[in-house]
Amino acid sequence: xxxxxxxxxxxxxxxxxxxxxxLDWSVGDEAFDREQLPALLDRVDAILLGQLTYQALAxxxxxxxxxxxxxxxxxNTIPKVVFSRTLAEAPWGPFKNARLVKEDSAAAVAQxxxxxxKDMVIFGSGRLVSELAxxxxxxxxxxxxxxxxxxxxxxxFPDLRERVKLKLLDSRTSPSGVVVLHxxxxxx
Amino acid sequence: xxxxxxxxxxxxxxxxxxxxGAEEDTEGGFTLGGxxxxxxxxxxxxxxxxxxSQSDALLLGRKTWQIHGGAFEPMPAGDQFGDxxxxxxxxxxxxxxxxxxxxxxxxxxxxxxxxxxxxxxxxPGKNIVIDGSSVLIHTLAxxxxxxxxxxxxxxxxxxxxxxxFPEGGKKKxxxxxxxxxxxxxxxxxxxxxxxxxx
Numbered sequence: 001x002x003x004x005x006x007x008x009x010x011x012x013x014x015x016x017x018x019x020x021x022x023l024d025w026s027v028g029d030e031a032f033d034r035e036q037l038p039a040l041l042d043r044v045d046a047i048l049l050g051q052l053t054y055q056a057l058a059x060x061x062x063x064x065x066x067x068x069x070x071x072x073x074x075x076n077t078i079p080k081v082v083f084s085r086t087l088a089e090a091p092w093g094p095f096k097n098a099r100l101v102k103e104d105s106a107a108a109v110a111q112x113x114x115x116x117x118k119d120m121v122i123f124g125s126g127r128l129v130s131e132l133a134x135x136x137x138x139x140x141x142x143x144x145x146x147x148x149x150x151x152x153x154x155x156x157f158p159d160l161r162e163r164v165k166l167k168l169l170d171s172r173t174s175p176s177g178v179v180v181l182h183x184x185x186x187x188x
Numbered sequence: 189x190x191x192x193x194x195x196x197x198x199x200x201x202x203x204x205x206x207x208x209g210a211e212e213d214t215e216g217g218f219t220l221g222g223x224x225x226x227x228x229x230x231x232x233x234x235x236x237x238x239x240x241s242q243s244d245a246l247l248l249g250r251k252t253w254q255i256h257g258g259a260f261e262p263m264p265a266g267d268q269f270g271d272x273x274x275x276x277x278x279x280x281x282x283x284x285x286x287x288x289x290x291x292x293x294x295x296x297x298x299x300x301x302x303x304x305x306x307x308x309x310x311x312p313g314k315n316i317v318i319d320g321s322s323v324l325i326h327t328l329a330x331x332x333x334x335x336x337x338x339x340x341x342x343x344x345x346x347x348x349x350x351x352x353f354p355e356g357g358k359k360k361x362x363x364x365x366x367x368x369x370x371x372x373x374x375x376x377x378x379x380x381x382x383x384x385x386x
Contacts, residue, residue, distance in 0.1 A: 012202070012339075012353065012362065012377075012379070013202045013351065013352070013353035013357075014200075014201045014202040014351075025359070025361075027361075133345070143200070145377075147361060147362045147363060147364045147379060148359070148360070148361050148362065149353045149357065149358075149359065149360040149361075149362065150359055151353070151354070151355070151356055151357040151358055151359050151360075152355065152356055155201070156201065157201050157345050157347060159347075160201075160345060160347030160348075161347060162347065163220055163223075163344060163345060163346050163347055164344065164345040164347075165343070165344055166200070166343040166344065166345070166373070167343060167373055168343050168369060168373030168374075168375065171367060171369050171375050173364065173367045177362075177363060177364035178364075179364065179367050179375070179377060181200075181341070181375060183200075183343055183373075186343070
C-alpha cells in the first residue's frame with residue numbers, strides 16, 4: 001500500500017508557520033535540500049497540500065529557475081492534490097493544475113492509498129496532517145526541527161484528540177542546526 | 189557564572205506534563221501521564237547521572253518540588269537515583285509554602301524570585317538544573333535567564349497538556365550543540381540560548 005509521509009519544517013515548540021503563515025524563521029538546511037529532498041521526491045508520485053501551504057508553494061516553485069534544478073523540476077511535475085473547500089481551482093504556474101479535493105480529506109486519502117502508485121508526501125499543511133494523523137493515515141514523519149522557539153503560529157498538530165505513537169527510524173543533524181527526525185507510525 | 193540548564197522530557201508536540209506517572213499532574217484534565225515509561229533505556233539513566241555530575245543545585249517550582257520530594261525523600265540510602273536527588277541542594281520557588289522540611293537540603297525562594305536567581309547564578313559553582321516546573325521555566329525564559337535546554341524528545345505526539353515553551357512567548361533562536369538518540373527512539377537535543385543582538 002502507498003505510504004503517506006509528512007515532511008514539515010517545525011519549530012522546537014511545534015509550530016509549522018507563524019500566525020499569518022510566515023516561514024521567515026526557517027534557518028534552511030542545504031544538506032537536506034541537496035540529498036534528502038530529491039530522495040524523498042523520488043519515492044513519491046503525489047504531493048498533498050492544505051490550502052495555505054499550497055498557496056505558499058504555488059507562488060514559489062513554478063517560478064524558480066528550473067534550468068538545472070532537479071528538485072524544482074520534480075516539485076513542479078509531480079501531480080499535486082490540494083484539500084480546500086473554498087478554492088475554485090488550484091493552478092501551479094505554467095504547469096499542470098493541482099487536483100482539488102473539497103470533501104473529507106481522510107476519506108479521500110484513504111482511497112488514494114488503496115490505488116496503485118508510489119508513496120505520497122505532505123509538505124507543511126498542519127490541519128491536513130492533524131486530520132490524517134487522527135485517522136491513522138500518516139505512515140511516516142520526517143520532521144525538520146529548526147532551532148527556533150516561535151511562541152505563536154500554526155501548530156503541526158492543532159487538534160489532535162488521540163496520542164500518536166511513533167518509532168524513530170533515523171535522525172540527522174545539519175550544520176545550520178536543523179535536526180531531521182524521521183519516524184514511522186508504531187502500530188504495536 | 190553558573191549556567192541555568194532546563195533538562196526536560198518532552199513529546200514531539202512540546203508537551204512536558206506528567207512524564208513519570210498517571211497521577212503525577214492531572215491539571216487541566218490531563219489523562220496521558222506516565223508517557224515516558226515505554227521508552228526507558230539504561231542509557232537514559234547514564235545520561236541523568238552525567239547531567240547531575242555537571243550540576244550542584246536543582247531549581248524547582250513548587251509542584252515539581254513536591255512531586256520529586258514525595259518520591260525521593262522516603263527512599264532508603266543506597267538507591268542511586270534517590271541518593272543523587274536527596275543529597276543535591278534544592279531551591280524551590282513558591283509564594284505559598286512556609287516550610288521546606290518535607291525534602292532534605294531544600295531552600296525556599298519566596299520573593300524577589302528573579303533577583304534571587306540572578307544571585308545564585310553569579311555564585312561560583314556548577315550548573316543549576318531545572319526539570320518539570322513549567323511555570324518557573326516560563327518566567328525565567330521571559331527574563332532570558334535560561335542558558336541551555338537539554339531536551340529528551342520522546343517519539344510520541346500527545347495532542348494536549350502543559351507545554352515546555354509557552355503559547356505567546358517570545359521568539360527565540362537557539363544554537364544546536366549536540367544531538368544523540370537512544371535505542372528506544374528518544375532523541376536528546378542540546379541547545380544553547382543565543383544572546384540577541386539589539
